[in-house]
Amino acid sequence: MSNVSFPPEVLENILSHLPVKSLLQFRSVSKSFRAIIDSPYFINLHSKQSMKTDKALAYFRGVGSSTFICSLHMDPDPSCVKMETPFNIADFPQIIGSCNGLIGFSTGRVNREILFWNPSTRKHKPIPTPKHDPHIVSDQVGYDHVNDDYKVVRLSMVSVPVRDFKFTVYSMRLNAWRVVEHDLPNNLIPLCCSGHGCCSGQAVCVSGVINYLVNQHSDPGLDCVIVAFDLASQSFHLVSLPECCNSYKAVHLRLLGGCLCLVGNIGMFGVDVWVMAEYGVKESWKK
Incomplete structure (x- = not known):
């Protein structure tokens, strides 16, 4: 039987449907197989294929x-x-x-x-x-699809001379951290440090944007807004919540079906679940 060779794009497509355990074995077949399997392009291709099925x-x-x-x-x-x-x-x-x-x-x-x-x-x-950062509020992992870069965004609180946010971003491609400047109001308080005990961990990454649920004042009641940090442009913007958000006893940000999701606690035995079908569009919130 004569040897059959496949075009590289056909071979990549075939390999992308295989489980990781098989791919690890196939890396030993030849140098060309290892080069394909270890390439950033194939890793992204296999990840996208896996997300559809696994x-x-x-x-x-x-x-x-x-x-x-x-x-x-x-x-x-x-x-x-x-x-x-x-x-x-x-x-x-x-x-x-x-x-x-x-x-x-x-x-x-x-x-x-x-x-x-x-x-x-x-x-x-x-x-x-980074060392000497005792006021860390949260670390959040995100993927910058524009620059093909995995990042960590560290949110800290600075209390001298006035309370303020500090955002530090780690880039896997650069293997380095850098402080990102912002002009957010000082009155914003992340829910995980505003006294709402069941609101910890209020950050989620959607479509390359880290979303933080924050309170707009230090009073016991909720007056929430989402501060969004775009990983690619390194810029900030605000995302609107459903009108009834502040009537809940507690709120949580989550990811559901690839969409930004808000879970509102309406009492001891019930919650409302809101999904933002089109990210950034307030009218697309659906309960």
Whole structure:
């Protein structure tokens, strides 16, 4: 039988439909296979293909040194699998976000350390973090699709001489952090540090934009707005919430079906779920 060679684009398309376990084996077939599988183009192609077919939720179980991470696969039949990590998961007890299968972890402490892990390739990368930043509010992972760059946005509170936000952005491509200037009002307060105990972790990445749920005053009541940070342009803008948002006892930002989602607590036994069908368009909020 004569040898059959496929055009590179055909071979890439075939390989993109294979599970990661097979791809790791095929890297040993030849130098050309390894070059294809390790290329940034193929990694993005495989990630997009996987997102169409493989939906999984990563979550922690256990406490302290007995902590481990699980993957809950929803399709076609629900199944839970313990995931082995090449690092001590107890040292990084907080997930700060995920993009295209890449998961961000942090220590959750002052001057917290950050680590990226790709469960598919089993590779991990510690992130050099700025020191002497004791007022960290949140770290959030996001993907800048314009510059093909994975980023971490660190939000801190500065109390001298007046209370203010500080945004520091890490770029994986540059392997460096930089402070981003802003002109946001000083009266904005992230919900996770405004006294609303069940509103922690109020940040979510949608379409390359990190969205923060903040309160517009320090009173006990809610008067919320979303501060959005565009990862590509490094600029800020405000996103409107549904009119009834401030009537809820507590609110949470989430991601649902690729759309920005707001969960409003209406009492002990009920919630409203709002989805922004078209990002940035207030009229597209649907309950």
